Amino acid sequence: MKTSFFELTTESLNVGAIARRVVPAGCGATVTLDGYVRQFTKGRETLYLVYEAYEPMALREMEKLIEQAHVQFEISNVGIVHRLGKLKIGETSIVISVSAPHRRAAFETCEWLIKELKRTVPIWKKEFYADGEVWVEGDASRDSQITFND
Amino acid sequence: MINVSVLFFGATAEAVGERQMEIDLQQPTNAREAFTEIVETFPQLKSHSLLYAVNQEYAGGDEAINDGDELAIFTAVSGG
Numbered sequence: 001m002k003t004s005f006f007e008l009t010t011e012s013l014n015v016g017a018i019a020r021r022v023v024p025a026g027c028g029a030t031v032t033l034d035g036y037v038r039q040f041t042k043g044r045e046t047l048y049l050v051y052e053a054y055e056p057m058a059l060r061e062m063e064k065l066i067e068q069a070h071v072q073f074e075i076s077n078v079g080i081v082h083r084l085g086k087l088k089i090g091e092t093s094i095v096i097s098v099s100a101p102h103r104r105a106a107f108e109t110c111e112w113l114i115k116e117l118k119r120t121v122p123i124w125k126k127e128f129y130a131d132g133e134v135w136v137e138g139d140a141s142r143d144s145q146i147t148f149n150d
Numbered sequence: 151m152i153n154v155s156v157l158f159f160g161a162t163a164e165a166v167g168e169r170q171m172e173i174d175l176q177q178p179t180n181a182r183e184a185f186t187e188i189v190e191t192f193p194q195l196k197s198h199s200l201l202y203a204v205n206q207e208y209a210g211g212d213e214a215i216n217d218g219d220e221l222a223i224f225t226a227v228s229g230g
Contacts, residue, residue: 035230051229054159054222057206082229094230114230123229124160135161137199138226
């Protein structure tokens, strides 16, 4: 089988490069987002982050995003993995991989998925700075938000 | 009366000082009424921009609330 391989190497392994070689036969491209912890945000230095999720709802929302992506885009497979807990600078917090027959759809889908995930999936990050800590609150504009009269 | 559980996460958990609680509500009630009552109980939540969920789905306000439902109050999400 073309997609199977086994090798010996003394080099360090590049997970992304390996993963890209195992794509469905009908595909032409995999786009992978490797999102990781940034040291400086608006000039303020982050020491580390903590991610927390409403786990069952987050999984449901992630599943919905993947279902929607399959309706909207010409893609084959999607993988989304989000890490929780404490993360150091440079550690990967999220991986989104999309394979598609043509690269354009894979790029567009990956970008759409991260934008939607940041809007809808109930996960929060807490930034720990040298001089304080804060739960980051995203952009609250959602169609389903309840508006109260007061 | 019905009994529901209410979940808090991140900033709302810190504001309330609890991650989960059970509360009693008068029946019939909908999501808007239920969440209004909860936020009135914890006015410190009002300084946040809040989102609401009923049984792990975003709530628009008109959803009926039933005994045993799982409600959640949290701030705009910030994953990724």
